[in-house]
Amino acid sequence: MLTSPEKRISPKALKVWKIYGAILSFIVFALSIAATVAIFLLDLPKWIIPILVVVDICFLLTAVFFVPKIRWERWRYELREQEIELQHGLFVLKRTLIPIIRVQHVDTNQGPIMKKYRLASVVISSAATTHEIPALDEDEAEELRKTISYLVRVVREDV
Template sequence: MRQPPKNTIAKDAIKAWRISAILSVGILWLSTLSLGILSFIFDWTIWIPIVAGLISLVSTVVFVFILPKIRWRRWRYEVFEQEIYIQHGILIVSRTLVPMIRVQHVDTKQGPILKKFQLASVTISTAATTHEIPALLEEDASELRDRISSLARVDEDDV
């Protein structure tokens, strides 16, 4: 079996993913609070908001505190002359080889949360799908984009 890729994504990815998770879980907490208020107003059973609160609490712990760190540890990538090797996943580890000859274009993208931590993601498009290497330092993302682009062009010229 092939050795796992060597390169990791930026450590600040954990912080960025936690902020994204907080925003998502915040919606769940607002729903739980609304359910509690409705339960009080309409004199529903107290168990409905209690169960919703427990679900919100467990979701917060899992998605904000546990998963981002595990996700960061599992993300690996490596760029070779003929292929790009990407490994990610928590329970199910996915190992993807993208042949350079199949690369159509490479982009970097950066949302407001990634921008706050000076991170960017690299997306690699093929005819079949798009692969993403998330949360790299801006400079690393630009260098990686340019390197993949030049390697993909060289492979096209060879064909």
């Protein structure tokens, strides 16, 4: 198998993904409270409540502590003259090669939490799909966007 791409996303991505995990865990916790209320109102078996508590705790631990760390360790990318290589995945490692000639446009995205940590994502669009390199430092994301755009122009001029 070929060597992995060398560049990593920002370490600040861990904080952002932990915040996203905490928000998602809060939503799951709110749904569990609603389910608990329904259990009491509908006089359903009470043994379901401890199961909900265990599920909430497991979800919180997974979404806040385990998934962000694994996701950050696996996310890598590399920009070459003829292609962009992406590698990511939690349990299944996915590697993607995007030919520069197929790139149609490149965008940067930045939500409110990513803006607070000065991070941005680069979205690469081709005819069939879009690919995202998440959580790069703002300056790195902007430089990557400009470099990809330049390489696309150079490759198309050569064709």
